[in-house]
Amino acid sequence: MVDERVLIRLSREGDHAAFGQLVALKREKAFRIALNIVGSEIDADDVAQMAFIRLWSSLERFDENSRFDPWFCRIVVNLSIDWYRTRKRAPLDPLEAVEASGGGAVTGALPDAILPGADAGLMRDELRRIFNRLAMELAPVQRVVFTLREIEGMPSEEIAKVLEIRPSTVRNHIMAARRILQDQLRKLYPEYARGMRP
Amino acid sequence: MSADLRLPSELFNCERVNAYLESYLLGQIPPPERRGMRLHIHRCDVCFAKVTERDPLQLFAPLAEQERAPQNWAGFEERILAAIHERESATSHSFLRRRFMRVRLTPARAAVGLLALAAMVAAILVLPRLMTEKALAPAPMVAGATGTAEPPQSSGDPLPQTVEQVRTADSRPVQVYSMAWAAHDDGENTGAAESSVTELVLIVDAGIDL
Numbered sequence: 408m409v410d411e412r413v414l415i416r417l418s419r420e421g422d423h424a425a426f427g428q429l430v431a432l433k434r435e436k437a438f439r440i441a442l443n444i445v446g447s448e449i450d451a452d453d454v455a456q457m458a459f460i461r462l463w464s465s466l467e468r469f470d471e472n473s474r475f476d477p478w479f480c481r482i483v484v485n486l487s488i489d490w491y492r493t494r495k496r497a498p499l500d501p502l503e504a505v506e507a508s509g510g511g512a513v514t515g516a517l518p519d520a521i522l523p524g525a526d527a528g529l530m531r532d533e534l535r536r537i538f539n540r541l542a543m544e545l546a547p548v549q550r551v552v553f554t555l556r557e558i559e560g561m562p563s564e565e566i567a568k569v570l571e572i573r574p575s576t577v578r579n580h581i582m583a584a585r586r587i588l589q590d591q592l593r594k595l596y597p598e599y600a601r602g603m604r605p
Numbered sequence: 606m607s608a609d610l611r612l613p614s615e616l617f618n619c620e621r622v623n624a625y626l627e628s629y630l631l632g633q634i635p636p637p638e639r640r641g642m643r644l645h646i647h648r649c650d651v652c653f654a655k656v657t658e659r660d661p662l663q664l665f666a667p668l669a670e671q672e673r674a675p676q677n678w679a680g681f682e683e684r685i686l687a688a689i690h691e692r693e694s695a696t697s698h699s700f701l702r703r704r705f706m707r708v709r710l711t712p713a714r715a716a717v718g719l720l721a722l723a724a725m726v727a728a729i730l731v732l733p734r735l736m737t738e739k740a741l742a743p744a745p746m747v748a749g750a751t752g753t754a755e756p757p758q759s760s761g762d763p764l765p766q767t768v769e770q771v772r773t774a775d776s777r778p779v780q781v782y783s784m785a786w787a788a789h790d791d792g793e794n795t796g797a798a799e800s801s802v803t804e805l806v807l808i809v810d811a812g813i814d815l
Contacts, residue, residue: 442671531667535668
């Protein structure tokens with residue numbers, strides 16, 4: 408497997424094949440971050456593609472002595488925020504949210520597919536649906552910070568660099584996001600707030 | 606030290622999760638170990654209940670494990686490279702357009718352009734002639750030149766050719782070749798007889814090795 412640094416250097420020199428390999432290496436993370444911010448696979452796919460196209464045109468500005476992942480993450484996050492802001496609908500009411508995501512009661516019984524023993528992919532789909540519903544209450548920056556910190560496990564200092572804000576501001580956003588999400592979880596999905604698993 | 610070949614989920618059991626639970630909830634576990642803990646927690650009912658009791662939002666931790674199905678990546682890189690290629694082509698075309706179409710063509714600008722073009726053509730055609738004439742102009746001769754005139758070779762056309770060796774003002778030896786052709790018009794068309802002589806003088810710097 409070719410070293411990431413080599414792929415970056417060759418890509419900077421205009422090597423399309425090397426850039427294709429770099430895309431294959433980074434696409435999963437780019438897609439996942441975009442998905443947790445914009446909420447839908449189709450939109451996340453578009454955002455990830457745009458991020459790589461932008462990466463190609465801005466690679467010459469990348470300082471090879473610095474870390475690539477946070478730098479690329481900034482591109483993905485900025486595009487995701489732009490996308491989220493322009494596409495974000497007004498928050499759905501709980502019933503509408505369920506209908507939009509394929510049925511099932513909001514606070515009642517879980518669909519059969521997510522009962523214990525169900526396929527892990529379907530469980531993740533259900534988790535995704537719940538997270539999207541709750542995250543609609545978050546401001547874009549809160550959603551980004553929660554995604555990077557609580558899902559991607561990125562340190563606050565690194566998130567601060569990605570978003571070009573102070574680490575203390577990052578921590579404030581995380582606290583606010585967590586409070587909103589916990590309130591919504593208790594309100595809309597009390598069974599999960601009590602520790603039930605999808 | 607040999608690498609630990611266990612799967613990330615095998616790195617942790619309930620006891621280890623308990624030991625590091627506080628650090629895990631504070632986000633202080635480095636990524637590889639964090640992933641190992643996360644995988645155990647979400648497969649173990651006891652640990653899952655313990656963790657979500659402390660932090661209900663740990664429910665969403667498995668979203669970090671989300672991977673797209675391979676078939677959904679079909680053509681992803683190709684679409685990006687095609688878009689880049691298309692964008693680069695468009696950029697080079699628009700660069701040329703910007704370069705050459707930035708000045709709007711008006712009649713006045715067109716006239717100026719044509720004049721400039723005519724001046725360039727004239728310069729190309731006339732300058733070499735002027736330079737040749739200048740090069741062939743006789744250098745100033747000094748008195749008492751050492752040239753020798755050859756006797757006339759023949760009468761009529763062409764006229765006698767001569768070769769002279771002379772010195773220029775700065776004492777450089779030069780050869781002067783003279784050739785002349787006589788032309789005679791007996792006046793059949795014009796009614797008046799007329800004679801003319803065309804002379805070619807070639808001055809060669811003797812210092813140049815021909």
